[in-house]
Amino acid sequence: MLSEIASNFVSNLFQPLLLFFFMGFAIPLLRVPFEFPKALYQSLTIYLLVAIGWHGGELMAELPSSELAVAGGLAAVGFIVNGIIGVSATWLLRVFTPMRRIDAVTVGSYYGSDSAGTFVTCLGILAALSIHHDSYMPVMLAVMEIPGCLVGLTLISRLRRSGMDKLGNMPDEPGYLGDANALLSDVSGHGDHAEADEDSQHGQPVAKSVGAATAGHKSGGLNLKIFHEVFLNPGLYMLFGGIIVGFISGLQAYHDPHVVEGPNNLFLTMFKGALCLFLLEMGITACQRLSDLKTAGIGFILFGVLAPVLFATFGMCCLHAYSLALGHHFEEGTYALFAVLCGAASYIAVPAVQRIAIPEASPTLPLAASLGLTFTWNVTLGIPIYIQIAKTIITTMPVAG
Secondary structure, three states, X not given: OHHHHHHHHHHHHOOHHHHHHHHHHHHHHHOOOOOOOHHHHHHHHHHHHHHHHHHHHHHHOOOOXXXXXXHHHHHHHHHHHHHHHHHHHHHHHHHHOOOOHHHHHHHHHHHOOOXXXXXXXXXXXXXXXXXXXXXXXXXXXXXXXXXXXXXXXXXXXXXXXXXXXXXXXXXXXXXOOOOHHHHHHHHHHHOXXXXXXXXXXXXXXXXXXXXXXXXXXHHOOOOHHHHHHHHOOHHHHHHHXXXXXXHHHHHHHXXXXXHHHHHHHHHHHOHHXXXXXXXXXXXXXXXXXXXXXXXXXXXXXXXXXXXXXXXXXXXXXXXXXXXXXXXXXXXXXHHHHHHHHHHOOOOOHHHHHHHHHOOOOOOOHHHHHHHHHHHHHHHHHHHHHHHHHHHHHHHHOOOOO
16 A cells, blocks of 8 residues: 555656646745736636536536436535534644634634645546546535534634633633623723723734624624625635536537537646646745744644544545445545545635634634645645545445445
């Protein structure tokens, strides 16, 4: 098994995708005066999400209704699994690191979501290795992005009801300022002047929480703005939109194949080239985020590297249990893609929700873990390991029928 993992790693190491990632990773190390254009990065992100959705929707149009039912069940499994992962990640961080509870919950919510960048990288590697996957996996990317957001909002709501202060500290943590709920009531009773006195008394900035200040503790920190950010963030919209357009176009292609010729030339032929440029930028960002880990502690660093393997393996075992229960064979590539959806961490959807609903949490530690550690691990060693674990699971416990 180790020899096969090493062989897969060596073969992947010199794929253009990984070489572009390493090229980008070296730019900050070598202090090359280069900055990836923000507009180009945003354009590539939009293109890749729409392309994934388009191709997945086009292939889904060819599936029989029985396969669509299987896909629906798998979506439910994936949603539950990533919810469990979000809670488990929070617990592991609380036990093995000295992080504040709010930061542990926030980082845990990142791991309860998924990573479009890791997913598209895995797609590229599977294509290079000629490993097939089920066509509905792009839908899983969209569905499994949501649980981490919901887990984070729910656990943060509990912390606020338990007396978290305006800076995100709990009563048993250093620097605690007092129950934010009581302080808000006091402020509302004494006016803006009292708020100014309170701020100056403690001599430090106070984070204004949308969840605490606008939604209020009674509502649990959930409001329409936050739900809109969770379910209709730009990435999710582009992905779902691409799936729907691809599905409708795929149905039309039964009668007129020319309908999909132009979009296929754009979304399929150019996909790998765009992915190479995307990974160049991701390499730059991943390297820059490593500097944020200087004060994180060894436990946090080990979590960012080892947790993805644990979560990915757990996800593949759940997928195989679903496969055994149905008597349905999933493609080997489906296991690998499901693994990266479970073992990756968000860097788009959850950060957007964090800005709105959890401004008290650290803005750097979650991204340092998700990009600097977990993304780097997954696209280099992680994916070859997951492919080999998938082969082992499939051969050890074959699905009957």
